Structures are given as structure tokens and as C-alpha cells.
Amino acid sequence: MSTEQDVLAVAARAREASYALAQATRADKDRALHAMADALLARGEEILAANAEDVERAEADGTPANIVDRLRLTPERLDGMAQGLRDVAGLPDPVGEVVRGSTLANGLELRQVRVPFGVVGMIYEARPNVTADAAGICLKSGNAVLLRGSSSARSSNAAIVAVLRDAAEAAGLDADAVQLVPGDTRDSVKALMRARGYVDVLIPRGGAGLIRSVVEESTVPVIETGVGNCHVYVDRAADLDKALAIVLNAKTHRTSVCNAAESLLVHADVAEEFLPRVTAALQEAGVTVHGDPSFQALDGVLAATDEDHGQEYLSLDISAAVVPDLDAALAHIRRFSSQHSDAIVTEDQTAARRFVAAVDSAAVLVNASTRFTDGGELGFGAEIGISTQKLHARGPMGLPEMTSTKYVVTGDGHVR
Numbered sequence: 001m002s003t004e005q006d007v008l009a010v011a012a013r014a015r016e017a018s019y020a021l022a023q024a025t026r027a028d029k030d031r032a033l034h035a036m037a038d039a040l041l042a043r044g045e046e047i048l049a050a051n052a053e054d055v056e057r058a059e060a061d062g063t064p065a066n067i068v069d070r071l072r073l074t075p076e077r078l079d080g081m082a083q084g085l086r087d088v089a090g091l092p093d094p095v096g097e098v099v100r101g102s103t104l105a106n107g108l109e110l111r112q113v114r115v116p117f118g119v120v121g122m123i124y125e126a127r128p129n130v131t132a133d134a135a136g137i138c139l140k141s142g143n144a145v146l147l148r149g150s151s152s153a154r155s156s157n158a159a160i161v162a163v164l165r166d167a168a169e170a171a172g173l174d175a176d177a178v179q180l181v182p183g184d185t186r187d188s189v190k191a192l193m194r195a196r197g198y199v200d201v202l203i204p205r206g207g208a209g210l211i212r213s214v215v216e217e218s219t220v221p222v223i224e225t226g227v228g229n230c231h232v233y234v235d236r237a238a239d240l241d242k243a244l245a246i247v248l249n250a251k252t253h254r255t256s257v258c259n260a261a262e263s264l265l266v267h268a269d270v271a272e273e274f275l276p277r278v279t280a281a282l283q284e285a286g287v288t289v290h291g292d293p294s295f296q297a298l299d300g301v302l303a304a305t306d307e308d309h310g311q312e313y314l315s316l317d318i319s320a321a322v323v324p325d326l327d328a329a330l331a332h333i334r335r336f337s338s339q340h341s342d343a344i345v346t347e348d349q350t351a352a353r354r355f356v357a358a359v360d361s362a363a364v365l366v367n368a369s370t371r372f373t374d375g376g377e378l379g380f381g382a383e384i385g386i387s388t389q390k391l392h393a394r395g396p397m398g399l400p401e402m403t404s405t406k407y408v409v410t411g412d413g414h415v416r
Contacts, residue, residue: 003182003183003185003187003188003191004187004191004194006182006183006188006191007181007182007183007188007191007192007195008191008195008198010146010176010179010180010181010182011119011146011192011195011198011199012198013176013179014119014144014145014146014176014177014179014198014199015118015119015144015198016174016176017144017174017175017176017177018116018118018119018142018143018144018177020173020174021116021139021142021143021144021173021174021177022095022115022116022118022142024142024173026093028171028172028173029089029093029139029140029142029173030089030140031171031172032139032167032168032171032172032173033085033086033088033089033136033139033140034085034086034089035167035168035170035171036085036132036135036136036139036163036164036167036168036171037082037083037085037086037089038082038167039163039164039166039167040078040081040082040085040132040160040163040164041078041079041082043159043163044075044078046159046163047073047078047156047159047160047163048073048074048075048078049159050155050156050158050159051071051072051073051128051153051155051156051159053155054071054128054152054153054154054155054156055068055071055072057152058071058152063152064315066255066256066314066315067126067152067256069256070125070126070127070256071126071127071128071152071153071156073128073129073156077129080129081129081132081133082132084129084132084133084136084376085132085136087376088136088137088140088399089140091140091380091398091399092399093140093399094114094141094399094400094402094403095114095115095116095141095142095403096113096114096115097113097114097400098111098112098113099112099113099114099405100112106414107411107412107414108409108410108411108414109409109410109411110407110408110409111407111408111410112405112406112407112408113405113406113407113408114400114403114404114405115142115403115404115405115406116141116142116143116402116403116404117141117143117200117201117402117403117404118143118144118200119143119144119145119146119198119199119200120134120138120143120144120145120146120199120200120201120202120203120402121145121146121148121181121192121193121195121199121201121202121203121220122134122145122146122147122148122202122203122205122384123148123189123192123193123202123203123204123205123206123210123214124147124148124149124150124204124205124206125149125150125152125205125206125207125210126149126150126152126153126206127153128149128153128156128157128160130149130205131147131149131153131156131157131160131161131164132160132164133383133384134147134203134384135147135161135164135178137383137384137398137399137402138177138178138384138402139168139173139177139178140399141399141402141403142403143402144176144177144178144179145177145178145179146179146180146181146192146199147161147178147179147180147181148180148181148188148189148192149180150206151184154184157180158180161178161179161180164178165178165179189214190217192220193214193217193218193219193220194218194219194220195220196219196220199220200220200221201220201221201222201223202214202218202220202221202222202223203222203223203225203384203385203397204222204224204225205225205384205385207227207312208227208312211224211225211226211227223385223387223389223392223393223397224387224388224389225258225385225386225387225388225397226258226338226339226340226362226386226387226388226389227258227312227338227340227388228257228258228259228260228262228312228338228340228341228370228386229262229263229310229311229312229336229337229338229340230250230258230259230260230261230262230263230337230338230340230341230342230343230370230373231261231262231263231264231265231332231333231336231337231342231343232246232247232250232261232263232264232265232342232343232344232345232370233265233266233267233323233329233333233342233343233344233345233355234247234264234265234266234267234270234274234278234345235267235270235326235329235344235345235346235348235351236267236268236269236270236325236346236348236351237346237347237348237351238267238270238274238345238346238347239345239347240270240273240274240277242345242367243274243278243345244274244277244278244281246343246345246367246368246369247261247264247278247281247282248281248282248285249369249371250343250369250370250371251264251282251285251287251316251318252282252285252286252287252316253369253371254371255313255314255315255316256314256315257314257371258312258340258386259340259341259370259371259372259373259374259386260314260370260371261318261343261369261370262311262312262313262317262318262319263309263318263319263320263321263336263337264278264318264319264320264321265320265321265322265323265329265332265333266278266320266321266322266323267322267323267324267325267326267329268322268323268324268325271294271322275294275295275298275322276298279291279295279298279300279301279320282318283300285316286316287316287317287318288300288302288316288317288318289301289302289317289318289320290302290303290304290305290308290317290318290319290320291303291304291319291320291321292304292320292321292322294321294322295320295321295322301320304319304320304321306336309321309332309335309336310336312338326351326354326355329355330354330355330358330359333359333361334360337359337361338388339360339361339362339388340361340362340363340373340386340388341361341362341363341364341365341370341373342359342361342363342364342365342370343364343365343366343367343368343369343370344356344364344365344366344367345367346366346367352366352367361388362386362387362388362394362395363386363395363396373386373395373396374386374396375396375397375398378396380396380398380399383396383397383398384397384398384401384402385397387401
């Protein structure tokens with residue numbers, strides 16, 4: 001068979017599996033999720049051995065360290081994947097939830113209820129933990145899932161999916177509710193993007209090039225998870241100790257993720273005091289600062305270009321600039337932000353309210369690190385991605401965001 005036929009074959013099986021999964025009870029799904037979590041740990045050596053092949057291949061190919069970090073699994077990360085599945089099992093089942101309901105004047109009973117999408121396609125890069133997260137969230141929300149990870153993680157993903165399928169089947173669900181899309185070439189990605197009628201929605205998760213390609217080329221509806229050029233703005237009324245802690249956490253806690261800070265803005269009124277402190281602290285943590293002339297007056301700071309200010313580094317780099325006022329900070333963010341997560345540090349509630357109202361991002365944070373834009377941190381359990389678009393879902397996508405709705409109209413012989 002051709003690559004397209006191979007992909008459509010697994011998509012057809014996913015479609016069949018989705019019918020029964022949509023009717024599964026919460027107990028059925030939770031039992032499967034716990035079985036999947038147990039199996040990840042029980043067969044951890046098998047998964048880690050497969051992952052070691054991917055990591056060795058990536059390092060031999062000269063893959064950047066931040067990408068290798070995303071790719072690498074450890075026993076601790078495997079524990080986190082299993083705990084993520086258990087966390088999802090502990091969350092309320094969104095399927096069947098009544099979003100709104102009423103009795104109409106003519107006596108008809110109207111309910112809008114949550115239902116699964118059906119079949120979800122995931123196209124993602126490097127991070128094999130996404131394989132388990134996506135499978136778990138899709139299963140709990142009643143969706144079959146087709147997983148197309150990058151070729152760099154093919155051994156890891158194949159091992160993880162094999163474990164998850166075996167566990168789901170042993171728990172009484174159709175194994176085809178979780179499938180790996182066949183093929184390592186772009187042809188398989190293209191076939192998945194054109195599988196309209198088999199796949200209900202696609203979610204790309206990765207770099208700007210991948211997301212743009214899927215959005216522009218797919219005939220299947222797409223929920224866009226965007227890149228993260230996240231800003232931290234230190235206002236004139238900021239507590240500078242808080243500001244220093246927030247900037248360091250947002251930039252250095254984990255650099256290879258989309259909610260890491262990539263840009264720093266500092267109000268001119270506090271620049272003289274704050275710039276030497278924050279620059280020294282960042283450099284001590286290994287961060288290269290790409291700054292405007294005010295920052296360049298400090299040792300070791302590189303000159304920043306517009307490209308630097310618009311960059312999602314995913315590394316120990318940050319762009320930095322001094323702004324004369326809040327309006328200038330807002331203008332800079334409007335120009336360069338990817339509308340993912342942007343934060344203000346201030347003790348001035350008027351400035352905070354203006355910032356929240358004016359910044360058009362999926363998450364706006366006040367006196368908190370951008371690293372909190374995360375489904376787990378916000379209490380949603382494992383997330384399938386962070387949407388930066390405005391239709392259907394925006395921000396961290398948990399279980400409710402993985403459903404659509406339908407209307408149930410109940411009458412008693414009513415005719416129009």
C-alpha cells in the first residue's frame with residue numbers, strides 16, 4: 001500500500017474505535033488510564049532503552065542540546081508521564097456535561113451537552129512525553145487519537161504506544177483508540193492533514209514552521225498551538241526582589257518549553273537599579289542577554305536586533321530592552337509577542353489592570369512567572385497543548401477543550 005493508504009487505514013480503524021469509546025463510562029476510561037500508567041512503569045526499561053536509541057541518534061546528528069533535552073526520557077520523567085495519566089483519571093469526565101439547559105415556552109426541554117470530537121490527530125516534535133499525555137487526555141475525553149511524532153523520537157514513540165495499546169486493550173477498550181501514524185516521511189504527515197472524513201481535528205505541537213505548515217496545508221480543522229515569545233515587563237512600581245525571582249524562574253526553570261520567558265522589558269525609572277542586578281543574575285545562570293543600548297552598557301551583553309526581540313530561543317538566551325513607560329511596553333509586546341504568555345511585575349493595581357486589558361495573549365500574568373501557563377499548574381491535569389488562537393479554545397487545553405457540544409431536544413409529541 002502507499003503511505004496515504006496506510007494512514008487512511010489506521011484512521012479508519014480509529015474512526016471505528018471512536019464510536020465505542022464515545023459511549024464508554026467514566027469507570028471504563030479511568031480503569032484504562034490507571035492500567036496505562038502502571039504499564040508505563042512496569043515496562044519502563046523497554047521504553048528507556050528505545051529512548052536511548054533516539055537520543056544517541058540525535059546526538060550523533062549534532063542535534064542542539066535543548067532539542068535533545070526535550071527528547072530525553074529519564075526514570076523521573078517516566079514517573080511524571082504515569083502520574084499525568086493518573087491525574088487525568090482523577091479529573092471529572094467532561095462527556096455528557098450539560099453546558100446549558102432550559103425548558104422552552106412550548107414545553108420542549110433543551111440541553112447543550114459535551115461530546116467527544118471523535119478522532120483527534122496529533123502532529124508533534126521531539127517530546128515523547130506528549131505521546132502519553134495526548135493519549136490520556138484523548139481517551140478520557142472519549143476521543144480516539146492518531147499520534148504522529150517526529151522521526152527523531154520514532155523508537156520512543158513506538159515503544160510508548162505499544163505499551164499504552166496493550167494496557168488499554170487489557171482494560172477492555174479497543175486498542176485502536178490509540179495508534180501511531182505509520183511512516184517517517186512528510187508524506188505521512190500530509191496524508192493525515194488530508195484525512196478529512198476520518199479525522200475530526202488536528203492539533204500541531206512544535207515549532208513555528210511545523211505549526212504554520214499544518215495550519216496552511218491541512219484540509220482537516222486545526223487547533224493551533226503557538227510558539228511562545230513570552231515577555232516579562234518590570235514596571236516602575238515593581239518590587240524588584242519579586243521581579244528578579246520571577247525573571248530568573250521564567251527564563252531558567254526550563255528553557256526548552258513554550259512558556260519560558262524569552263523577552264525582558266524594564267521601565268526606565270527602575271533601570272539604573274535593576275539592570276545590573278538582573279543582568280548579573282541571568283549571566284550567573286548561564287543566560288546570554290541580547291540587549292538594547294541601555295543593557296549593552298553592561299559587560300557581556302550582546303546587541304539585540306528586531307529578530308532577537310521576536311525570537312523564541314528555547315535556550316539560555318533572552319532579549320532585553322528598557323522602555324520609557326507602560327505604553328511603550330505594551331507597544332513592544334504588541335509588535336513582538338506571539339500571544340502566548342506575557343507577565344507584568346508591579347505593585348500598582350492601575351498598571352496591572354491596564355496591562356491585563358491591553359495585552360491580547362492566551363495568558364496574562366500579574367506578579368507571577370510565565371511558567372505557570374501550564375495545564376498541570378492550573379489544575380487541569382496533563383494538557384494536550386496551549387492554544388494561541390481565539391476560536392474553540394485558548395490557553396492550556398485540558399479535558400473540556402477536547403470536546404465539542406451537541407443539542408439534545410426532548411419533547412412529547414411536539415410538532416412545528
